[in-house]
Each structure stands twice: as C-alpha cells, then as structure tokens.
Amino acid sequence: MMRIMLFLATNLAVLVIASITLKLLGVDRFTGQNHGSLLIFCAVFGFAGSLVSLFISKWMAKMSTGTQIITQPRTRHEQWLLQTVEELSREAGIKMPEVGIFPAYESNAFATGWNKNDALVAVSQGLLERFSPDEVRAVLAHEIGHVANGDMVTLALIQGVVNTFVMFFARIFGNFVDKAILKNEDGHGIGYFVATIFAELVLGILASIIVMWFSRKREYKADEAGARLAGTGAMIAALQRLRAEQGVPVQMPDSLTAFGINGGLKNGLAGLLMSHPPLEDRIEALRRRG
Structure with a gap:
C-alpha cells in the first residue's frame, strides 16, 4: 500500500x-x-x-509496477492464488478483485481501486517465492482487509x-x-x-503528514482484518518474515505504498511521512489483540 x-x-x-x-x-x-x-x-x-x-x-498501479493480471492461471501456484483471493473476498463480503503478480525481488503486495467491488490485489514474485502458503494467505487477507474497509x-x-x-x-x-x-x-x-x-508547497507537506497519520491507523485495521480472515498466528508470522527482510529495499512506487503490506522504514522527522507503522508495533498490536 x-x-x-x-x-x-x-x-x-x-x-x-x-x-x-x-x-x-x-x-x-x-x-x-x-x-x-x-x-x-x-x-x-x-x-x-x-x-x-x-x-x-488501477491503471497506474499496473503500469508502474509491471503487474501481470492473472486471467487464465497457467500454473498451480497461480490457480492457488486465484482460489485464495476468491475465498478471502467471499469471507470479507466483497466482489472478487483482479489478481496480479509484479516482478520484484523484495517481498511486498498492494491493493488499489476506486471502490471495494472493483479493486486490484497484487503480490510480488519475491514474496511468492520465499513466503509459506499460510504467510502468503495472511498477506492477501491484509490487502483484502484494505479493500473491504474502503481505505482507498x-x-x-x-x-x-x-x-x-x-x-x-x-x-x-x-x-x-x-x-x-x-x-x-x-x-x-x-x-x-x-x-x-x-x-502551497509548505502546507502541502504538512497536509501529507496528516494523510500519512491516517494511513498508519488504517494499517492496524488491515492487520486486524488479515488476522480475522487468515488467523492471528499467520498474520504475525507474515509480519515477522517481512521484518526479517528489512534489509531488502522496498522499490514499489511510492504512489502505492499506502496500500502495500510493507512500507519500509523511516526514523526521526521522516517517520511523520511514513505510510506504515513500524513492523514491531504492528506485531505487538496483534499479540495484544490475541
């Protein structure tokens, strides 16, 4: 995001x-x-x-990330991906979104679209290769949570x-x-x-701090949705895996970071423009939630 x-x-x-x-x-x-x-x-x-x-x-996301939409699954992994998103969408009460894979080594995923019944959910190739099926499911549930919550x-x-x-x-x-x-x-x-x-330049930066504060709050809500749909243990495991890969730079276009599972790290004043809370805080919030 x-x-x-x-x-x-x-x-x-x-x-x-x-x-x-x-x-x-x-x-x-x-x-x-x-x-x-x-x-x-x-x-x-x-x-x-x-x-x-x-x-x-959706158009900008596809163009900027090189996302390939799965229309006819060619492999069992693509078939599993479509079936998992369809199941999670049904449980969340939304229409099945488009599903895609974008070519990136770093582990990430995003959701976007102008309404919750016309959305796009995409995951990186690196995430699919290194995450377990339960962790990928949790990441997808997190993104479905963003869509169902109407965050876009x-x-x-x-x-x-x-x-x-x-x-x-x-x-x-x-x-x-x-x-x-x-x-x-x-x-x-x-x-x-x-x-x-x-x-306008100065006030625009201050206004973005407000928008990013809201984005961080919605990230906790998406984590909670992911925990409900895929299980708290799986959601925590996925966030822990992301934390273990924090040395890998996040290269997804910043126009999409507010709806990605992994928003990167910023410290100090730059943290005010962070679209995501620290992963440690998100994991602790889920543990407190139980």
Whole structure:
C-alpha cells in the first residue's frame, strides 16, 4: 500500500500546476476577498486531483509496477492464488478483485481501486517465492482487509479535504503578502503568485503528514482484518518474515505504498511521512489483540 514521496510530489504538482494555470487564465481574480467563493473554488480543484488519482489508480498501479493480471492461471501456484483471493473476498463480503503478480525481488503486495467491488490485489514474485502458503494467505487477507474497509476511497477523500484547505490558506497568505506587505492595490501582483506557490508547497507537506497519520491507523485495521480472515498466528508470522527482510529495499512506487503490506522504514522527522507503522508495533498490536 503506497503514498509517500511520489504521491506527495504528484499531489503538490497538481496544486502548483492548477495555481499557475488559474493565474494565467485570470480565474483567481474572481474569488477575490470573498472567502466563501474561494473555499468552493478550492474544494473543486482540491478534490479533483485526489479523485482523478483514485479513478485511475488501477491503471497506474499496473503500469508502474509491471503487474501481470492473472486471467487464465497457467500454473498451480497461480490457480492457488486465484482460489485464495476468491475465498478471502467471499469471507470479507466483497466482489472478487483482479489478481496480479509484479516482478520484484523484495517481498511486498498492494491493493488499489476506486471502490471495494472493483479493486486490484497484487503480490510480488519475491514474496511468492520465499513466503509459506499460510504467510502468503495472511498477506492477501491484509490487502483484502484494505479493500473491504474502503481505505482507498477514504484516503482519497481525506486527501481532497487537505488539498482544499492547502489551496484556501495559501491564497489567503498570498493575498496578505501582496496587499499588506508589498502594498499592491492593483489586482494580484507577482507577490501574490510567488507567495501562494510557496505556501502551497509548505502546507502541502504538512497536509501529507496528516494523510500519512491516517494511513498508519488504517494499517492496524488491515492487520486486524488479515488476522480475522487468515488467523492471528499467520498474520504475525507474515509480519515477522517481512521484518526479517528489512534489509531488502522496498522499490514499489511510492504512489502505492499506502496500500502495500510493507512500507519500509523511516526514523526521526521522516517517520511523520511514513505510510506504515513500524513492523514491531504492528506485531505487538496483534499479540495484544490475541
């Protein structure tokens, strides 16, 4: 599950490009000092980026990871994979998602899609080769848990909300710099433009900290779902196997990390932009849950 640097960069790029385009088209001037109109204006563009990303998430995941969708199983392993996902999906009460394998040595898996009945679940070749069947089943159950919990949609909506307020407060800041500091009374000047872009970059990073905090909370919920569907022991064993492989770099695109089983490690301030809690904390949470 995925969304750190690439998602952050993509989201900020959407905001910055939107700001530049709207400035060049002169749309900004229509919002002026009317904060109600400005908020509606920002909401439209704030949600647009996150919802577009959500609707094309399956396509982007397939393209960026090289995932091969299993339509007709060619081996008994692919047959087992399809049967296991079908069984877990039925138990979770969702429609059978697409199932794929992506070529990567590191152990990882992800789920994505615009709704829980039109999703994609994929696992890496490395995970299939090194994990036991019970551990692979637990990983799949974790991803099915993300789908059943509606985490993709919820995360996109939260991103849309924070995008809205990033654009809103950035424009208020830009207007303050332009009018109060630079004393520009003739429409929006260059000070407004530069200050708005700067504020969007700074506020965008702060907003991503909020989104990543939510992502970490949902990871515990997906672990609980995995434990219910595949057994607590199997879920703990899968997380322990991931911890044993922490020296292997996670190379899955960051736009998918928020919904991957393995999100990598970050310490210090970088931990605020971590999409996943530390594996030790996730294992301990499952043990306490029993």
